[in-house]
Amino acid sequence: MQLFSYPPQTDWPALQQRAAAQQAQDIDERVQQIFEDVRQRGDAALLDYAQRFDGADLSGGLRVSLDELTAAAAQVPAGLQAAIRQAYANILRFHEAQVPQPEQVETMPGVHCWRRAVPVQRVGLYIPGGTAPLFSTLLMLGVPARLAACPEVVLCTPPQRDGSVNPVILFTAQLLGITTIIKAGGAQAVAALTGGTASVPAVDKIFGPGNRYVTAAKQLATRYGVAIDMPAGPSEVLVIADASANPAFVAADLLSQAEHGPDSQVILLSDSLSLLEATQAEVTRQLQQLPRAEVAAQALQESRAILLRTPEEMLYFSNQYAPEHLILAVENPEQLAEGVTSAGSVFLGHLTPEAAGDYASGTNHTLPTNGYARNYSGVSLDSFLKKITFQRLSTEGLRQVGPVVELMAEAEGLRAHARAITLRLESLGRSIEQNPR
Numbered sequence: 001m002q003l004f005s006y007p008p009q010t011d012w013p014a015l016q017q018r019a020a021a022q023q024a025q026d027i028d029e030r031v032q033q034i035f036e037d038v039r040q041r042g043d044a045a046l047l048d049y050a051q052r053f054d055g056a057d058l059s060g061g062l063r064v065s066l067d068e069l070t071a072a073a074a075q076v077p078a079g080l081q082a083a084i085r086q087a088y089a090n091i092l093r094f095h096e097a098q099v100p101q102p103e104q105v106e107t108m109p110g111v112h113c114w115r116r117a118v119p120v121q122r123v124g125l126y127i128p129g130g131t132a133p134l135f136s137t138l139l140m141l142g143v144p145a146r147l148a149a150c151p152e153v154v155l156c157t158p159p160q161r162d163g164s165v166n167p168v169i170l171f172t173a174q175l176l177g178i179t180t181i182i183k184a185g186g187a188q189a190v191a192a193l194t195g196g197t198a199s200v201p202a203v204d205k206i207f208g209p210g211n212r213y214v215t216a217a218k219q220l221a222t223r224y225g226v227a228i229d230m231p232a233g234p235s236e237v238l239v240i241a242d243a244s245a246n247p248a249f250v251a252a253d254l255l256s257q258a259e260h261g262p263d264s265q266v267i268l269l270s271d272s273l274s275l276l277e278a279t280q281a282e283v284t285r286q287l288q289q290l291p292r293a294e295v296a297a298q299a300l301q302e303s304r305a306i307l308l309r310t311p312e313e314m315l316y317f318s319n320q321y322a323p324e325h326l327i328l329a330v331e332n333p334e335q336l337a338e339g340v341t342s343a344g345s346v347f348l349g350h351l352t353p354e355a356a357g358d359y360a361s362g363t364n365h366t367l368p369t370n371g372y373a374r375n376y377s378g379v380s381l382d383s384f385l386k387k388i389t390f391q392r393l394s395t396e397g398l399r400q401v402g403p404v405v406e407l408m409a410e411a412e413g414l415r416a417h418a419r420a421i422t423l424r425l426e427s428l429g430r431s432i433e434q435n436p437r
């Protein structure tokens with residue numbers, strides 16, 4: 001992890017470009033080929049990719065059978081089952097608070113307008129499984145999908161080498177009532193959810209994080225009329241730490257995102273050189289103890305520890321960078337938090353590790369990466385809902401709003417629009433004097 005002091009502000013956006021550059025053309029081209037292949041060969045293409053990328057022989061079928069699903073719980077230790085249930089309850093509580101309230105507005109006498117939330121009808125949930133089976137991600141997507149009452153939920157996740165799906169993922173799926181589970185990962189899974197195959201139903205919206213192939217594939221899916229939650233690629237964290245921070249805690253937080261993948265990026269900002277140096281020493285020490293040390297070490301090569309001058313400067317940097325996760329390991333985190341304008345999710349104080357949000361505190365961990373926190377929110381209940389507006393005009397309402405519309409339509413040169421009002425007003429017996437023209 002390289003140490004920088006006072007980098008010129010003009011260099012800051014360049015940090016963000018790193019991942020963008022990696023989202024290179026070759027990945028897009030590869031993903032396009034995979035889409036075309038899945039479109040032409042359907043399930044046969046999925047079977048080939050499972051063999052090639054996951055080392056799995058799926059000739060027994062792409063779908064998880066009911067037997068596989070029901071056998072999963074017995075393979076999950078009771079303690080882990082209880083932890084998953086607790087996380088489920090917390091995530092549910094947080095997302096239940098997002099249930100939209102009914103809206104009814106009478107904008108003019110007799111003009112009634114209202115909005116109703118309806119679930120996206122067919123949703124695809126992508127659960128990463130390339131290097132770690134992220135059953136926690138299934139909770140993050142499955143809980144709001146269930147709360148929204150989406151009628152059709154299709155889960156895709158890469159198979160293990162023996163052709164099975166990780167039992168903890170299956171146990172979590174059972175908890176959520178999800179039964180359509182496809183053994184497919186990467187861009188090919190996203191392609192299958194986009195166009196459908198014999199075994200994979202096409203969906204209206206695709207959710208979930210993944211590596212660069214998955215993220216590029218989701219972005220390609222939007223060109224075929226399928227919606228996505230957001231670009232949620234390789235994990236990131238930015239920590240703002242002052243002299244009051246504990247270097248061991250900060251190092252652990254940085255490593256917790258570095259261990260996700262070689263293309264993760266972690267950034268440490270501080271106005272204390274001694275904190276930066278102590279944290280770097282801790283990172284080196286703790287890294288050696290990690291089973292995924294090699295992965296984390298690769299991520300650290302493109303990560304940065306940066307000495308800045310003031311809390312305002314650190315906040316400015318962070319808002320420009322727009323991290324997926326922002327940790328405020330400072331004495332007065334509330335004050336700094338008020339100035340946050342771009343971040344996926346924010347963690348305040350020395351006792352709030354980002355790992356809490358990854359698993360169990362209740363907030364959603366599917367978040368925008370690579371600077372997309374500038375213009376996207378993370379997954380929430382809203383992501384699974386569409387809001388449809390309704391209206392009804394009474395006689396009084398038509399008389400009130402009609403003349404306004406007639407005038408505006410005429411001014412735009414759209415006579416048919418005006419006539420749709422005029423004919424109705426005349427049917428109600430509007431006098432010539434009432435006519436606005």
Ligand SMILES: NC(=O)c1ccc[n+]([C@@H]2O[C@H](COP(=O)([O-])OP(=O)(O)OC[C@H]3O[C@@H](n4cnc5c(N)ncnc54)[C@H](O)[C@@H]3O)[C@@H](O)[C@H]2O)c1
Pocket residue numbers: 030049053054127128129130131132134137158184185186187188209210211212213214232233234235260261264324365366367368369
């Ligand atoms: N932003 C978020 O909210 C969030 C949340 C959780 C995880 N993540 C990120 O998700 C990612 C998970 O990545 P992962 O790789 O472990 O699992 P993954 O499931 O995303 O990807 C695995 C699949 O990638 C495909 N693949 C691998 N190499 C390929 C190649 N050379 N060509 C084409 N396809 C290839 C394979 O099909 C494989 O099944 C990590 O980067 C992690 O940081 C992000």
Ligand SMILES: N[C@H](CO)Cc1c[nH]c[nH+]1
Pocket residue numbers: 134136137234235236257324358365366367
């Ligand atoms: N930190 C990830 C989001 O970037 C989510 C996760 C899942 N498991 C552990 N962490």
Ligand SMILES: [Zn+2]
Pocket residue numbers: 235256257260358
């Ligand atoms: Zn994580």
